[in-house]
Amino acid sequence: MVDQVVLTGHRPATSVGRPGLRRPRVNGWALLVLPGLIFTLIAFGWPLAEVLVRSFGGEGAAHNYSVTFTTPAYRSALVSTLLTSAAVTVSCLVIGYPYAYLMAMSRRTELLLALILLPIWTSFLVRTYAWQIWLQDTGVINTTLQKLGIIDDPLELIRNRLGVTIGMTGILLPFAILPLYTVMRRIDRELVRAAENLGARPSVAFRRVFVPLSLPGVYSAALLVFVLALGFYIAPAILGGTSSPTLSTVIVDKVQRELDFHTASAIGITLLAVAIVVLTLGSRVVRIRDVFGGGAP
Amino acid sequence: MNRTPRSSRRRATAALTGLALLSSLALSACGASPASGKTTLTFASFGGAYSEAQKKAWVDAYTKANPDVKIVMDSPVDQAKIKAMVESGNVTWDVVDVNGDFGLDSHKALLEPIDCTVVTTCDAPSPGMTNSKYRVAENVTTFAVGYDADRFETEPTSYKDFFDVDTYPGKRGLWKLASGGALELALLADGVAPDKLYPLDVDRALKKLKTIEDNIIWYDSPPQGEDILASGEATMVLNFAARPYDLATRLKKPTKILWDAHIDLGSYLVVPKGSKHADEAMKFIAWVTDPAHNAEITKHYPLGPGSAAALPKADKSKAEWLATSHADTGVGQDDQYWDQNFGSVNDKFQAWLTK
Structure with a gap:
């Protein structure tokens, strides 16, 4: 299906039950897709194939792939990676949903959009260090609260999962807001108004009409943020503590310290497999191509 | 390293x-x-x-x-x-x-x-x-203990004071890298003779570290180790000696080094x-x-x-x-030992840290 779309440049006719009868004609313009395709194969396909091949080398696939599950340190890193990603997803949704709603309803959409897009142009690294300055024991938040006499001992805001979640939420928030906004923008507001006209209180109309219609956006945002969060390295390294290791940190240790490319590759493939499983499960409730900015229902 | x-x-x-x-x-x-x-x-x-x-x-x-x-x-x-x-x-x-x-x-x-x-x-x-x-x-x-001289009533005199959080209050910074010196320091402080240090008794080192675990900040990289000493989050940090040197000379902080034990590499x-x-x-x-x-x-x-x-x-x-x-007070880090054992020691160490 997808191949046909690419080659002919238009959607295949609805050939229900008789696929293959219409052979797609290759249009000359379709050749324009080749550079992109070749680039993708060289820049993504080939390295991925290398990683896959390496993951079978060394002491063998069985060993490489089992260490993630048999070594306590890696197993807890896997669990911790999943928990952190889940926490980041929830917090992105909680903060992102009202913001996206505001964007969809406001006349100042561009301004609100700029506010969340501008930080993307600042390096992740710099922003993560900035969080460190805010969150550390002698940081802005703790010293202010201490000066005001609200707390005596500094709150533990950093070097734990809370710190990582805060930092990663700051970075991934736009990736939750954009799909939410895309879906909310297309919700016919007349429907909400109609519910109100028929006697529903605004809160009820919102809950029973708007929220269900926005759910595809919620699923998209959750899927996108969760999958992106799986591979984060900088934030867990700087803001995380010993209680929230991530698989990405384990991979770096394997590659840089032990020069064990084979096990590192296997752990990388494991992480990829987790992402694929999540996307597959997610595809049951949301069309994957909608997640990445496609048309909303 | x-x-x-x-x-x-x-x-x-x-x-x-x-x-x-x-x-x-x-x-x-x-x-x-x-x-x-x-x-x-x-x-x-x-x-x-x-x-x-x-x-x-x-x-x-x-x-x-x-x-x-x-x-x-x-x-x-x-x-x-x-x-x-x-x-x-x-x-x-x-x-x-x-x-x-x-x-x-x-x-x-x-x-x-x-x-x-x-x-x-x-x-x-x-x-x-x-x-x-x-x-x-x-x-x-070398890995050596740097400390902030202004933070104590009486200044520490021995690397063993690193483990005495009652007399010398404040957090301690250690690198969360297995070969980052923490295990060696713990064993030396626990009384292991320098010439008997290797092969490391990892369990004994972890037991020693456990005595102050609530006071340890495990840093991720040497510059971070320098930061926590500079910002006052920690009062004593085991780090490359170049880090306290940087604090004392470039940033003019009251940072000093406990030279009575250090792990050279x-x-x-x-x-x-x-x-x-x-x-x-x-x-x-x-x-x-x-x-x-x-x-x-x-x-x-x-x-x-x-x-x-x-x-x-x-x-x-x-x-x-x-x-x-x-x-005279330096202990050479055993490269051969770490070359052969980094993987297994690191796995154990990281698992312990996560607990």
Whole structure:
């Protein structure tokens, strides 16, 4: 299906039950897709194939792939990676949903959009260090609260999962807001108004009409943020503590310290497999191509 | 130690690295063409102030004495990159500054043997350093406890005070890297004799660390270790001695070092296998490790000379900060041990940390 779309440049006719009868004609313009395709194969396909091949080398696939599950340190890193990603997803949704709603309803959409897009142009690294300055024991938040006499001992805001979640939420928030906004923008507001006209209180109309219609956006945002969060390295390294290791940190240790490319590759493939499983499960409730900015229902 | 004080500058210099890589590629391409008449050596190090010091100490002088050689400096060093270069047959580094855990016999597939007819100090590294067929000691660094003198009523006098959080309150900083010195310090403080330190009794070390676990901040990289001491989050931090030196000299903080125990480790020079300028690389290594030039580094950075004969020439004004000035209390980190056991010890250590 997808191949046909690419080659002919238009959607295949609805050939229900008789696929293959219409052979797609290759249009000359379709050749324009080749550079992109070749680039993708060289820049993504080939390295991925290398990683896959390496993951079978060394002491063998069985060993490489089992260490993630048999070594306590890696197993807890896997669990911790999943928990952190889940926490980041929830917090992105909680903060992102009202913001996206505001964007969809406001006349100042561009301004609100700029506010969340501008930080993307600042390096992740710099922003993560900035969080460190805010969150550390002698940081802005703790010293202010201490000066005001609200707390005596500094709150533990950093070097734990809370710190990582805060930092990663700051970075991934736009990736939750954009799909939410895309879906909310297309919700016919007349429907909400109609519910109100028929006697529903605004809160009820919102809950029973708007929220269900926005759910595809919620699923998209959750899927996108969760999958992106799986591979984060900088934030867990700087803001995380010993209680929230991530698989990405384990991979770096394997590659840089032990020069064990084979096990590192296997752990990388494991992480990829987790992402694929999540996307597959997610595809049951949301069309994957909608997640990445496609048309909303 | 892959991430030495300087390697961790990689984050700060991340943006520059790409640029440096690009330019080094372009330059080494020029160097390969005989038409230019100049040999271009690429010297990879850890970047930042450390590379700067190496440039002032050796690179500038060497290229002045050898006008037909051009040296391009690249950073940061990454052992994995050496492996990737050698395996892909595209070796762009000719001389590489590596840490004690690299360059032993187990890495022979990745390195050219040192030509000891050119390099004169193969058999005479500074005490505690271990040369091999593939590496020569370049300088000596150390893990030592730095502390903030203003934070205590009476100043600590012994590294054992690191574990006494009642008399010397405040958090303690340790590197969450298995070979980052924490295990060695814990065992020494627990009474293990320096000559009986290896093989490490990891369980005993972890038990000792557990006694102050609520007070430990496990930092991720040496610059972070420096930060937590500078910001006052921690009052004592085990780190590369260059870090407290930086706080005391550049930032004028009341930082001091407990020199009565420290874990010494070396930086070594190696030549990746398949370097196109291996002969020229040996000559440069010979210059750097030559006792006549080797101590030059002490003028620019708080590191001891790696060649034994250069020790007397170390800069007197920096003596207080050099591990080699406190050699009597130094314990050499056992590179062979870490080379063979890093994986298993690290797995155990990380699992313990996560609990």
